Amino acid sequence: MSLLDAQPDKPKRRPVFAWLGAVLVMLLAVLLWYNFRFLPETRAANRFFDALVAGDTAQAYKLWQPGASYPMQDFLADWGPNGYYGPVKSYRITRASSPHGGSGVIVTVEVSPFAPWPSREDLEKSRRTKVVSVWIETKDKSFSFPPPF
Numbered sequence: 001m002s003l004l005d006a007q008p009d010k011p012k013r014r015p016v017f018a019w020l021g022a023v024l025v026m027l028l029a030v031l032l033w034y035n036f037r038f039l040p041e042t043r044a045a046n047r048f049f050d051a052l053v054a055g056d057t058a059q060a061y062k063l064w065q066p067g068a069s070y071p072m073q074d075f076l077a078d079w080g081p082n083g084y085y086g087p088v089k090s091y092r093i094t095r096a097s098s099p100h101g102g103s104g105v106i107v108t109v110e111v112s113p114f115a116p117w118p119s120r121e122d123l124e125k126s127r128r129t130k131v132v133s134v135w136i137e138t139k140d141k142s143f144s145f146p147p148p149f
Contacts, residue, residue, distance in 0.1 A: 038096035041105040044141040045093055045134065049109065052079055052088040065142035085132055089115035094131075104137040106146045 044063070051060040061075050081087045088111045095108040111130050112118060118125035135146040 038098070038105050038107075040141070041107060041136040041138065042093055042096050044136055044143075045096075045107045045109065048134075048143060049088060049091045049093075049111070052086070053090065053115070055081070057081075063141075063143065065140065070144075085111055085130055087113050089113050090117045092117065103139070104135050106133050106135055108133045 048060055048063045051057075051063060057076060057080055060079060061072055064070075064075065066075065077083050079086055079088065090112045092110045093107060094110055096105055097108075098105045109132055111132060112125070113128055114125050118129070120126060133146050135144045136142070137144075
């Protein structure tokens with residue numbers, strides 16, 4: 001057997017599979033980050049709205065962490081049983097987003113004065129559903145209404 005009669009080496013497939021595996025792991029990491037990047041803020045929103053659903057406005061006010069410019073009376077005018085958004089008997093978090101360069105997250109929530117959540121066919125109850133956006137500060141999970149952008 002001479003050099004010209006030698007069999008060609010079979011190409012190795014392992015580097016291809018290694019690169020493919022690395023790309024899939026990176027893609028999975030990005031996908032997980034994208035889906036869970038606002039998880040702490042949505043959990044804070046869940047705790048706040050759970051307190052409102054339970055009727056515990058004192059706990060909800062504590063979770064809001066208000067400043068001196070937002071007394072309990074104003075909070076109840078917004079979130080209390082007779083408030084603008086109240087009574088909150090059920091809710092759904094629909095969106096969470098962070099403005100570029102912002103220090104917090106805007107969480108958009110649909111609130112309903114009915115429990116359980118009204119079906120789409122029940123137009124009378126569905127039209128009383130309100131959409132509210134709350135600003136949750138990332139560092140301390142305090143709430144406020146979103147600043148204008």
